[in-house]
Amino acid sequence: MRHLIAVLLATSLTATVAAARPAKTASPPLPDTAIVTVGSGDEATQAFVAWPAKRAGAAGIVVAHEWWGLNSEIRDEARRLSREGYVVIVPDLYRGKTTTDPDAAREMARGLDEARALNDLAAAIGWLRGQPDMQKSKLGVVGFSMGGSLSQRLALAHPELLSAAVMFYGRPETDPAVLKTLAVPLQAHFGATDSTSTRADALKQSLTAAGKDAEVYVYPGAGHAFMNDEGASYHRDAARQAWARMLAFLQRHLRG
Numbered sequence: 001m002r003h004l005i006a007v008l009l010a011t012s013l014t015a016t017v018a019a020a021r022p023a024k025t026a027s028p029p030l031p032d033t034a035i036v037t038v039g040s041g042d043e044a045t046q047a048f049v050a051w052p053a054k055r056a057g058a059a060g061i062v063v064a065h066e067w068w069g070l071n072s073e074i075r076d077e078a079r080r081l082s083r084e085g086y087v088v089i090v091p092d093l094y095r096g097k098t099t100t101d102p103d104a105a106r107e108m109a110r111g112l113d114e115a116r117a118l119n120d121l122a123a124a125i126g127w128l129r130g131q132p133d134m135q136k137s138k139l140g141v142v143g144f145s146m147g148g149s150l151s152q153r154l155a156l157a158h159p160e161l162l163s164a165a166v167m168f169y170g171r172p173e174t175d176p177a178v179l180k181t182l183a184v185p186l187q188a189h190f191g192a193t194d195s196t197s198t199r200a201d202a203l204k205q206s207l208t209a210a211g212k213d214a215e216v217y218v219y220p221g222a223g224h225a226f227m228n229d230e231g232a233s234y235h236r237d238a239a240r241q242a243w244a245r246m247l248a249f250l251q252r253h254l255r256g
Contacts, residue, residue, distance in 0.1 A: 033079070038091055039123035043116070047091040047124055048075055050082035059254040060128035061140045062121055063090040064147030064154075066225070067109035069098030073230040074144070081142070084247060086254075087134055091124040093117045093150075109146050114153070121154050125161050138254045140164035142246070145225055148172075148188075155184035164253035166246050168227050169194060174202040179210035186214040187249045189242045191222035191235065217245065 032051040037044050048070060052058050061081055065074040070092040078088040093112060099105050121141065129136045141162055143151030148170025155165035156173060159182075166187045173179065186207075190200035197218065204216045219226065219238035226235035227242065 050078040050088045056133045060087045062124040064143030064150040066145040067105040069094045091120040138163040142166040159183040174206040176209040194224040
């Protein structure tokens, strides 16, 4: 009898503990990713793709990478964007080359053929448009540093391909005569302590002179590459604010 009582008490206690223990919740799965080929023939290059959880009706974004190449940090940026419900593709503008050395990165950026890079970005947009079930009428480009410059230039060169362009730092086009041709909504972000932050003021003035309405933000205390959370220049507050502004901008122009 004592043994039976002990068993019953143990069973009761186990049931009570089990009832009090919160149910385990599975971590949300990372977005599906893939390596695809964009372009054709000698102009073909690989690209990293991050898919959102819900692909049907999703808008697409092409990302232009920094001068480091298609590295882990820019892949993480693509994953973050895909978690917001976008199909994100990052073409490899260096065709397999990456570096962590600033001098090597500078040389790689100098050696980049801009026309070819713009063709790679346009080919990535073509790939997005070829995917089934996507929303293809509105597509965007987001670029960082070297890629920031390219995102603006893509909007100027191929406005028919885009509904929104976002640039994070980089070397913007500031000629009012050129900016008069801008037909794509543009948002730009710069760090106030960046040695080239005067470009932000020049861009604002030139856009006004060209009669164009665009969003240009400058972040106090932030330097160049303040979005790169793998680098020493990462600025958390500026990055969070810029990210929120970008998402609101993309929402208006790609989903509105």
